[in-house]
Amino acid sequence: MTAAYYGQENHGPYEIYDLGDFDLENGGKIRGGKLAYATFGTLSASRDNAILFPTWYSGTNKILEQAYVGPGRALDPEKYFIILVNQLGNGLSSSPHNTPAPFNAAKFPRVSNADDVRAQHRLVTEKFGIERLALVLGGSMGAQQTYEWAARFPAVVRRAAPIAGTARGTAHNRLLVETFIEAITGDPAFDDGWYREDGAAHRGLRRHARVFAASGFTPRLFNDELWRGLGFSSVDDFLTGFVENHFLPQDPNNLILLASKWRDNDVGRIAGGDLRRALGAITAKVAVIAIEEDGFFPLADVAAEQKLVPNSSLKLVSSAWGHLALFGIDPGYNERVDAYLKELLATS
Numbered sequence: 001m002t003a004a005y006y007g008q009e010n011h012g013p014y015e016i017y018d019l020g021d022f023d024l025e026n027g028g029k030i031r032g033g034k035l036a037y038a039t040f041g042t043l044s045a046s047r048d049n050a051i052l053f054p055t056w057y058s059g060t061n062k063i064l065e066q067a068y069v070g071p072g073r074a075l076d077p078e079k080y081f082i083i084l085v086n087q088l089g090n091g092l093s094s095s096p097h098n099t100p101a102p103f104n105a106a107k108f109p110r111v112s113n114a115d116d117v118r119a120q121h122r123l124v125t126e127k128f129g130i131e132r133l134a135l136v137l138g139g140s141m142g143a144q145q146t147y148e149w150a151a152r153f154p155a156v157v158r159r160a161a162p163i164a165g166t167a168r169g170t171a172h173n174r175l176l177v178e179t180f181i182e183a184i185t186g187d188p189a190f191d192d193g194w195y196r197e198d199g200a201a202h203r204g205l206r207r208h209a210r211v212f213a214a215s216g217f218t219p220r221l222f223n224d225e226l227w228r229g230l231g232f233s234s235v236d237d238f239l240t241g242f243v244e245n246h247f248l249p250q251d252p253n254n255l256i257l258l259a260s261k262w263r264d265n266d267v268g269r270i271a272g273g274d275l276r277r278a279l280g281a282i283t284a285k286v287a288v289i290a291i292e293e294d295g296f297f298p299l300a301d302v303a304a305e306q307k308l309v310p311n312s313s314l315k316l317v318s319s320a321w322g323h324l325a326l327f328g329i330d331p332g333y334n335e336r337v338d339a340y341l342k343e344l345l346a347t348s
Helices: 061-068 113-127 141-152 171-185 202-216 219-223 226-230 235-247 252-264 267-271 275-280 299-306 322-327 331-345
Strands: 015-023 029-040 050-054 081-085 135-139 159-163 285-291 312-317
Touching: 015 113, 029 061, 029 113, 050 113, 050 141, 061 081, 061 322, 081 113, 113 141, 135 141, 135 331, 141 159, 141 252, 141 267, 141 275, 159 331, 171 202, 171 252, 202 235, 202 252, 202 322, 219 226, 226 235, 267 275, 285 299, 285 322, 285 331, 299 312, 312 331
Parallel strands: 050 081, 050 135, 135 159, 159 285, 285 312
Antiparallel strands: 015 029, 029 081
């Protein structure tokens, strides 16, 4: 079931960029590394209309495409060349479940968001010959990578839009993500550091899905039964048909790897642990977009970091869907974020 979920039928069309043996910042290596990506639109002759959009936790290029890309949208393929790139560990790019033995699952190396950005930089420069990106944006973990891009490669990033995410995890955020990991690893099928059998993790994944939903959506969504607008008949029907339906087909080892990257994220490592100095090196025009009701990345945390970014502004979005409005299920969120992105793209 897992292998079928991560195929072209569900998430394509996407292409594969061969990284070769890719060295990681912690000294490890991904053997035969691969980045899965999808593109929309046409790269201009001057290569100045490219937008890079990394995926988030449990997301793929298809999810980003459906939620953010289209004619008349901010990410309009008639105007821009849009690259949707899948994170290492998300199941389409190199991940525990698709890496051949003896390097799969338990022996898959520890990866950081910085490794993702370095790999994406190779895709952008080597595959497409792009020297400067018109925009880098991402939501949640994609926002973490957006900050990494802008701080690590300031000359390459003309504009940046981190959405509902921070450059460094707070103590609260790290604790929250640890509960996601523990929900999976607490399953009896989790043995010796990894899941040994495809399909053995349903109890852990179901527990993970419900913990994720309880903190990712707002109390108002549940208390006012806003899930009925999607056609669900009860809270349990919504959790089963929407949230569990998203997570249960996925590989638990992939999710653990992604969550570990999320938990350990710190752009300040670029500057020896000094986040203020790392963010102060950003030269891009930056729109920091925050969801006011976000339970994963609270507004106060996002706003505190935005003040450290030169040439930046804080943009607010309100949604009863909370952090998970990122999935494009709230028309009001979609409209407001599109407006912010169009405004940013119009700046010189």
